[in-house]
Amino acid sequence: MVIEGKKTKNSNYIIQVENLSKSFKLKIKEAGLVGSFKSIIKPKYKKVKAVKNISFNVKKGELIAFIGPNGAGKSTTLKMLSGILYPDSGKITILNKNPQKDRKTLSYNFGTVFGQKPQLWFHLPAIDSFNLFAKIYDLDQQEYTKRINYLIKRFEIQDIVKHPVRKLSLGQRMRCEFVLALIHKPKILFLDEPTIGLDVVVKKTIRELIKEINKKEKISVILTSHDMGDVESICERAIIINQGKIIYDGKFKDIKKDYLEKKVISISSETPIKLSIKKGIKNIEKRKFDLKIEVDTKKIAIKKVIDALLKENKINDILIEEAPIEEIIEGIFKKK
């Protein structure tokens, strides 16, 4: 049960979360026919703690990323913030209200874009969905017309709003999803994997638009993403969740400095691969013409490694990646 405590006077924060916990009951079934019978007669449940005692605050207009591996509790936390899930214990205050109790009132202030759960009507033109949302959010017709014209122009969807959504490309569709989420001038925007499956150019446009809207309208943005590029270019602050606990809450730049010291380079070459540098390099995969290495950029500059690789080999293809999120988490644990 959520208990609404005394209202806080600190108006700097629009979201306050204190000691939030949530667990799920999972039915366990033994394998086979006998197991099925057993689970009918006496079902067994396992309690899984998805979110364990987390606390954080969000200021007005802040851009925050929730990062963590699959099943870390990111989505569960977001769903409790938006009032969809009920916490077991702890307190959430958003705009001085309780999201579970005042879900309907608060929903006027929320916008959501879930990369995997589209909200546009698939067979109808996007403009029909926009018009419907204007009614759902009780918008004044005149204000809505002004707002929608601005958003359509800004997201450059003039030419596509009258085509059925199913005929649009993923990038066009996502731009329409964003417009849909912003129609009612929300104060908080929840983004769950908003750039999933998009190409580099569209990703960049969407990231820039998010930042622009944030600046202009002082919308707080809460983003979950696996894409470190999203996080890096949109958010100043990152909260890292692992196994239901917050293990880092601070500037993303600092994580980068402290933990993102490793990069992964994959190359393929026309000639058998050679690399004279050994310092700060760990082989992940080595074949005659292909190589995948992890470079510790604290020990050696990435440029030096690439220069050496280019000099010593006849390279066909090269790929440089950030270390995956799991690596960052491992790094944080090691430091502790």
Add this chain to the structure above:
Amino acid sequence: MNLTKYYYIGKINFVNSFVYVWDRVASSAFVGLIIFIFTQLWQIIYSEGQIISGFSIAMMLWYFVMTESIVTSLPSIVKRVGAEIKEGQIANYLNKPYNYLLYQYSTYLGKAVFNFFLTFLIGSIVVLPILGGIEFNFLNIPLIFLAVILAISLNFILMMFLGMFSFWFEESGSLRMIYNKIVFTLGGMLLPLEIFPQWLSKISKLLPFSYIAYYPAKLFVNFNFGLFWQVIRTQIFWIVIFSGLTLMMYKIGVRKVSINGG
């Protein structure tokens, strides 16, 4: 409470139904086929031109066209709502400023009205040339249509009520099956209740299911104001009762929603 948003939700669903129009024509045509088979059956039974339980053959067949059109106008909401709860689709409704039950109602009513007219049209095409019309006062059409809308609404709320069990149980398939069969039989979709033994007929008339199929169809083939008022009153009574129960279950159930992943 601002109700215009529900009107627009219904409207967009009505418009969206046109996308699936051929899909719907196919299922309505299938209902038309069933009506045709029953036409053949009843023609054999009625071969001596008699009246059965107060129904002439024309009344019997128009009755059947009506019950089929009402009952098949709604998809299986028990299953759909169950899936929405289980698969987490419900999250998209919960963070919007509308009432979940009214949202679903306007969604399905928009579709059901479309489906009802389509099936009724196809059923009429099947029955009309074989039997001709029935004695019918066209002034009663709005009143009968009101009873039909209430019948669809009652069917909707009963299915929503059963769908709410998905908050607690993993599978609602058997509930759905039993409900459908009850509407077919005790609801009077296949046969008018007069044909049943008297005790069963009495029980059926007391249950809410007969107000989905039997009573609106009976009004259609044999209208009288006394019956009309009784039907409308009872329909509203059951709708209010089950709306209350469904809302209560929803309020308790929604706290149990668990959406994993995604």
